[in-house]
Each structure stands twice: as C-alpha cells, then as structure tokens.
Amino acid sequence: MASIAARFLQTGNLKQEEKKLIEFIKPVDETIKEKLHGMANNGFGATKPCLITIELIKEAINEYKQENQIYSQEITQTNCVELALSFRKILQISNLENLINIQTLRLDNNMIMKIENLSSLKSIKWLDLSFNYISEIEGLDGLENLTDLSLYSNQITEVKNLDKNRKLNVLSVGRNRIADVKVMVTYLRRFGNLQALCVHMNTFCKDDDSVQKILEQNQKQTAFPGSYDVIIENLQRLKYLDWKPIDAEYRKQIRNYQNTPKEEGGKEEMSEEKMLEERAKLHNADLDEIIDFFPRVLKNIKE
Secondary structure, eight states: OOOHHHHHHHHSOOOHHHHHHHHHHGGGHHHHHHHHHHHIIIIITTSOOEEOOHHHHHHHHHHHHHHTTOOSSOOOTTTOOEEEOOSSOEEEOOSOTTOTTOOEEEOOSSOOOSOOSOTTOTTOOEEEOOSSOOOSOOSOTTOTTOOEEEOOSSOOOOOOSOTTOTTOOEEEOOSSOOOOHHHHHHHHTTOTTOOEEEOTTSTTOOOHHHHHHHHHHHTSBOOOOGGGHHHHHHOTTOOEETTEEOOHHHHHHHHHHHTOOBOGGGOBSSOHHHHHHHHHHHOOBOHHHHTTHHHHHHHHHHO
C-alpha cells in the first residue's frame, strides 16, 4: 500500500495543514501502516485524513451555533463550552490549547491513534473518544475535572493512567480488547465517584451467549454475563453496568452465589443455567426502556 505521505507528495499542490500531516506521518509511517491499511478496509481510504486546524474549529463552532439556534451571542475558541469534531477523519489531536473553557468535547468516529495534547483543557468534564484507533489510555493527567469519558470501540487492552481523574462518574470502555477483568476491577476500585461503567464486548466477556439465551427466553433485558460478577461484587458504588441498573437485591444474589457451598468433587450446587435463570427473575426492565437510557443515567448521577 502506498503511504499516505507519498500520495500527498505526488499531488504537487499541498495546503499548509497537509504539509504538517506529512511531517507527522513520515517518521512513523512504517509503524502505523498496518492500522492505516485496516482503516482503508473499513471505508477510510476514500478520504485523506486531516489535522485539527483553526478553520476546522471555527466551522465546528458555527455548526454548534446553528444547531442550538444561537444568533446573538459571539462564541470564540476561548469562551466555547461545547464542541463536536466527530466524523472528520482526524488523525491527530492538536491545536486545541485555546479551548480553555471547553466542558464537552467530542472527537468520536475519527482516525485518532493516540490521546495527546489535551493537558490545557482544565475545564473539560465530558470527553468522547469513541470509535477511534486508540490502543493505550494516556495523556489525561491534566484533566482533573473530567467526569465522563468514553473510549468505546477502540483497541485498548488495559484500563490505566486515570489516577488524576478521580472525579470520573461515567466510564465507557466497551468493545475494546480488555482480557483481564480482575486487573481492571482492582484498578477501578480507587474511583469512589464511578457510578456508570460500560464494558461489554471485551475479550473477558465469555458468557454473553449463555446470557443471551436467557434474555431471549424471557424477552427481557434481565441478566448480566457471569464474567461481570467480579465487577458487581467489588465495585459497590457502581449503579449502572452497560447502561442497566444494578439493584441491591441483585448484588445480594451475586454474593450468595459466590458463597454457595460446593459438593464433593467440586461441583457447585447451583448450575450456571440455574444461576442465570435466578438472575433473570431479579430484573424486569423492557428493552425499550433502555434504548434512551444514557440521558437518564446522567440525570440520576447528578441528582
């Protein structure tokens, strides 16, 4: 596959931001080639990646004003509190240092491979980096007011480097490559404010098929996978898991199951199928009720 840098060089008519993009790609071209090839296979190949420019930020601010019907108030980079840079084919986070009052920043559905250049955004509370190509959680040390972080659908293998973000209420790391749920839970126990966690479709989720069978039988969103037991048992302040509520009775059921005596030969008295059926009795939330559940989660957390 011809490198992106080489294709840009062949055009002979480059804009300034494209030149900067070449300089970014050239030193790491071999390292990211495989990832870029994967992006091309997923539909990114038709459009060249871009950088965050001043013009792009101004365009996003104007879109925000139109969507919210703001006509009289002047919004600039320094007083902007919400900005969406989604679906822009952004390859690198940059040029955001003037957003000193930003509280909500959406960088989802881009081509970002590294979390960087965000340390100046001291006021940010909600950061969306979902649907990118990020493989490591990093670069968030300066964001001490961060309460909501979405890293859904990336390539992360471990939850770490969030020690400075102790105000986190909501963390979404579903659809990644996290394999060790116990290591993740041990790390997350230090976050006393964490109330909503999304982890589904990770490597450690092994019971999804069994749970799905029970859900289909009951036609309800009634149970969690067995691999979630360690999460429910150890993160006692957690109220929502994969956007479904965890009630006290459910926690009690999990605790009783963990303490169930075993028969000779190591066979547990309660089979996995029976346990799933018991779990199904504890919840009766219709699927329709959780479709628009995320706003209600945030509302309840704030209350």
